[in-house]
Amino acid sequence: MKSPAPWSDDYYTLDVEGLMQTVGFEHHVTVASEPRHRTIIGRKPEEG
Numbered sequence: 639m640k641s642p643a644p645w646s647d648d649y650y651t652l653d654v655e656g657l658m659q660t661v662g663f664e665h666h667v668t669v670a671s672e673p674r675h676r677t678i679i680g681r682k683p684e685e686g
Contacts, residue, residue, distance in 0.1 A: 658680045662682060
């Protein structure tokens with residue numbers, strides 16, 4: 639899929655799971671929710 643939006647390549651190549659871990663989330667699952675979309679589930683661990 640190609641869009642005229644200049645940021646679309648960044649959107650489609652972004653490693654969301656890796657970014658989640660970088661900011662402190664635990665990645666749990668990624669599932670295809672539609673042919674071109676996915677659902678990513680993670681959680682932020684409790685501090686303490």
